[in-house]
Amino acid sequence: KVVKVIETKRPPNARKFVMPEKCPVCGAKIIRPEGEAVSRCPNLSCPAKLRESLLHFAGRRAMNIEGLGVKLVDQLLEKKMVHDYASLYEMKLEELVELDRFGQKSAENLLREIENSKQRPLDQQIFALGVRYTGEHVAAILAEHYSNIDDIANAKVEELQAIPGIGERIATSIGEFFAVPQNRKLVERLKEHNLFRPKVKKQKLVSSTLSGKTFVITGTLEKFSRDEAKEEIEKRGGKVTSSVSKSTDYLVCGESPGSKLDNAKKFGVPVLDETEFVKILS
Numbered sequence: 001k002v003v004k005v006i007e008t009k010r011p012p013n014a015r016k017f018v019m020p021e022k023c024p025v026c027g028a029k030i031i032r033p034e035g036e037a038v039s040r041c042p043n044l045s046c047p048a049k050l051r052e053s054l055l056h057f058a059g060r061r062a063m064n065i066e067g068l069g070v071k072l073v074d075q076l077l078e079k080k081m082v083h084d085y086a087s088l089y090e091m092k093l094e095e096l097v098e099l100d101r102f103g104q105k106s107a108e109n110l111l112r113e114i115e116n117s118k119q120r121p122l123d124q125q126i127f128a129l130g131v132r133y134t135g136e137h138v139a140a141i142l143a144e145h146y147s148n149i150d151d152i153a154n155a156k157v158e159e160l161q162a163i164p165g166i167g168e169r170i171a172t173s174i175g176e177f178f179a180v181p182q183n184r185k186l187v188e189r190l191k192e193h194n195l196f197r198p199k200v201k202k203q204k205l206v207s208s209t210l211s212g213k214t215f216v217i218t219g220t221l222e223k224f225s226r227d228e229a230k231e232e233i234e235k236r237g238g239k240v241t242s243s244v245s246k247s248t249d250y251l252v253c254g255e256s257p258g259s260k261l262d263n264a265k266k267f268g269v270p271v272l273d274e275t276e277f278v279k280i281l282s
């Protein structure tokens, strides 16, 4: 315990304590905002804050990954199975079944939840990143204004600040966030996993080739999100409903379809795979 510093005992060349310029944990350049006493590491994937970041990312109002709670996150970190958000999308069934109290069924459910999270609206995905001061409301403003993540990442602070609802503090924080190379790289990797799909602007009817036809979509499509597929159908005059009935004209069926496929077979509804779906659109 330091009781008192005896000035005279201090060697003449002793230096004052200097804040480290790099995060001692991950090596990222540290940010110390003016007027704030605490320095902080701006790297989202810094091990020192990863646990908290992952829990935010998986949260109900963010990527909404059911089952990815405290206990599981702790286990995944301990087993070094995740080191950032993107690695969640790279987990394998074989690794997951090895976890404590984690059977085949829970592993499959978790992977399905993680896969489904890619369908969250852009604003929720922006919120999930956990950019400082970017809450749900700000995320919604950004998604509305830019409609794709690259434009947000490349926006100048002054430009961001000019958007109604975004003040200097938020704009600076977003600028700082995307100035960190580790964060940029993470966003790129998430994009490779099909996150941050650009929002498709509402479009007018391009043709009426599907006029009067009713579609149901099931499973994961490779080239379209659910919303995009729906939009393509509606642009051609078709309608998309949520459940298969006798009056359904087509079931569009992607990877790992649900019970809708069984219903389609039961009602004799024609099933289109993605290739056939693309053909019917052209």
Ligand SMILES: [Zn+2]
Residues within 6 Å of the ligand: 023, 024, 025, 026, 027, 028, 041, 042, 043, 046, 047, 048
């Ligand atoms: Zn760090």
